[in-house]
Amino acid sequence: DSGVTQTPKHLITATGQRVTLRCSPRSGDLSVYWYQQSLDQGLQFLIQYYNGEERAKGNILERFSAQQFPDLHSELNLSSLELGDSALYFCASSLGTSGRRITGELFFGEGSRLTVL
Amino acid sequence: QQQVKQSPQSLIVQKGGISIINCAYENTAFDYFPWYQQFPGKGPALLIAIRPDVSEKKEGRFTISFNKSAKQFSLHIMDSQPGDSATYFCAARKTSGSRLTFGEGTQLTVNP
Numbered sequence: 001d002s003g004v005t006q007t008p009k010h011l012i013t014a015t016g017q018r019v020t021l022r023c024s025p026r027s028g029d030l031s032v033y034w035y036q037q038s039l040d041q042g043l044q045f046l047i048q049y050y051n052g053e054e055r056a057k058g059n060i061l062e063r064f065s066a067q068q069f070p071d072l073h074s075e076l077n078l079s080s081l082e083l084g085d086s087a088l089y090f091c092a093s094s095l096g097t098s099g100r101r102i103t104g105e106l107f108f109g110e111g112s113r114l115t116v117l
Numbered sequence: 118q119q120q121v122k123q124s125p126q127s128l129i130v131q132k133g134g135i136s137i138i139n140c141a142y143e144n145t146a147f148d149y150f151p152w153y154q155q156f157p158g159k160g161p162a163l164l165i166a167i168r169p170d171v172s173e174k175k176e177g178r179f180t181i182s183f184n185k186s187a188k189q190f191s192l193h194i195m196d197s198q199p200g201d202s203a204t205y206f207c208a209a210r211k212t213s214g215s216r217l218t219f220g221e222g223t224q225l226t227v228n229p
Contacts, residue, residue: 042222
C-alpha cells in the first residue's frame with residue numbers, strides 16, 4: 001500500500017460528459033502529480049501541484065483541469081469527454097521540496113480507470 | 118517530444134534467465150534515473166534508482182548500469198522469476214524539477 005488513495009477506481013461515462021477524479025496523497029506529502037496511462041502512450045505527465053499551487057504542466061488538454069486543496073487532496077476534472085480520453089489516470093505524491101532537499105521517489109495510487117462510451 | 122526512449126516493448130525470458138531492459142535519454146539536465154515496476158491493476162512502484170555520479174547500482178537481483186557519455190541506462194534482472202512478470206518503466210528527472218518523465222514501458226513475462 002503506497003498510502004495514496006484514488007477514487008473512484010472505475011468510472012464509465014458517455015462522450016460529452018464531465019467527471020472528477022479524486023486523490024488523497026500520502027500523509028505529509030506536499031506534491032501531487034497526475035499521470036495518464038493509455039495502452040499506446042505509457043505514462044504521460046499531466047500536471048503537478050505543490051502545497052496548493054500549480055508547479056508544472058505537461059500534456060494536459062484544455063478540457064482538463066486540476067486543483068489541490070488546503071488539505072492537500074487533489075482533484076482532476078475532465079470535461080467534454082471523448083472516446084480517446086479512456087485511460088488509467090494515476091495520482092502520485094512526493095514530499096516535494098523541503099528547504100534544499102528534493103526527494104525523488106513518487107508514490108503512486110492504484111489509479112482510476114475511465115471508460116468513455 | 119519523447120525524452121526517454123525504452124526498449125524492448127515486450128520481453129519473454131525463461132525462469133532463471135537474465136532480463137535486460139534499455140533506456141536512452143536526451144536531456145543532460147536529468148540527474149535522477151529510477152526504474153518503476155507495475156503489476157496489473159496496481160500503480161507503478163519504485164524498484165531501484167541511480168544518480169549519474171555512479172556507473173552501477175545493485176539491489177538484490179536488480180542492477181542498474183549507467184553510461185553517462187552515451188546517455189543510456191539499463192535494468193538487469195538476474196535469475197528472473199515468474200513473480201517478476203510485470204511492466205517496467207524507466208524514468209528520468211531534471212535537477213530543477215521533481216516530476217518524472219517516463220519511458221514507454223516494457224512488458225516482461227518470465228516463463229516457469
